[in-house]
Amino acid sequence: MRLSIPWVFLGLLLWVSPSLAQETLRYDLTQTSLEYRVEIGQDMDVPLPSGKSSHVRTDVNAKMVWTLEAERAGGDRVVRLAFSNFQTTLKTGDRPPQPHDHLESLAPFELIIVLNARGEVQDTLFDVSNPARLRALSLFNDIVVRSLPLLPEAAVSPGATWKDQLEREVNDGVVEAKGISSRKFRLESPDTVGYSGVGTLQTSVDVDGTKVARTTRLTSQGSARFKAGILEELSSSASGTSDKSENLGASKVVTTLRMRRVR
Numbered sequence: 001m002r003l004s005i006p007w008v009f010l011g012l013l014l015w016v017s018p019s020l021a022q023e024t025l026r027y028d029l030t031q032t033s034l035e036y037r038v039e040i041g042q043d044m045d046v047p048l049p050s051g052k053s054s055h056v057r058t059d060v061n062a063k064m065v066w067t068l069e070a071e072r073a074g075g076d077r078v079v080r081l082a083f084s085n086f087q088t089t090l091k092t093g094d095r096p097p098q099p100h101d102h103l104e105s106l107a108p109f110e111l112i113i114v115l116n117a118r119g120e121v122q123d124t125l126f127d128v129s130n131p132a133r134l135r136a137l138s139l140f141n142d143i144v145v146r147s148l149p150l151l152p153e154a155a156v157s158p159g160a161t162w163k164d165q166l167e168r169e170v171n172d173g174v175v176e177a178k179g180i181s182s183r184k185f186r187l188e189s190p191d192t193v194g195y196s197g198v199g200t201l202q203t204s205v206d207v208d209g210t211k212v213a214r215t216t217r218l219t220s221q222g223s224a225r226f227k228a229g230i231l232e233e234l235s236s237s238a239s240g241t242s243d244k245s246e247n248l249g250a251s252k253v254v255t256t257l258r259m260r261r262v263r
Helices: 004-020 102-106 131-143
Strands: 033-047 053-071 077-092 109-115 121-125 161-171 175-189 192-207 210-227 230-242 251-262
Touching: 077 102, 102 131, 109 131, 175 210, 210 251
Parallel strands: none
Antiparallel strands: 033 053, 033 251, 053 077, 077 109, 109 121, 161 175, 175 192, 192 210, 210 230, 230 251
16 A cells, blocks of 8 residues: 555646646737738617617628737837728628628728737727728727737636726717726637627717717627637627617627638
């Protein structure tokens, strides 16, 4: 018995040790250029003044090129995201999907982000010369950039969890908006990070001289796969719902994203 106990203990130690292995996760921001295929789908119940709503489905397929522009003191990287080669279809109600060239007509779409190796976005720069392009760029930022997972500060092993919180305010003289969301991340495997999130968006807008205020409930979930610090694939889904009000019908928006690296 005295001889068997040490060997049993050693066997348990060898079995447990791999699960306790920890790793410091970081984005590899040294890559000068990365190309991705981006697929965005959006189902929207558009509220109408009559209290009813209209269903609109939009599908966008595009190329996104990630280009390293510069490195800042402290290690933050300046990255240019360029979107091109758009294929867009629009479906309203029961009508068949139709090609829609609105995005192609507004190209080029480029935005600059400054981020660190954990994936924290420190700054974002947009082209503000064209209001329509700016609105589209803001959507690409919300759908793509804000879906990038935050990596943990300390070393972790599979099963570890961590959180982040985002706040945003907009007031352009017409629309006032304040949003807050929190995400919980989990290391699903050594190369895969999953997350889920909740939040609220409060908006106030003038409609024919009447101020209309709405509260939208937000939920999201996603999963990202990395290889040696390079994002290989990202899938996410986000939804926003608001109740029927005195002025507008109920609304719901569900947006899905799939982004895959092209080699």
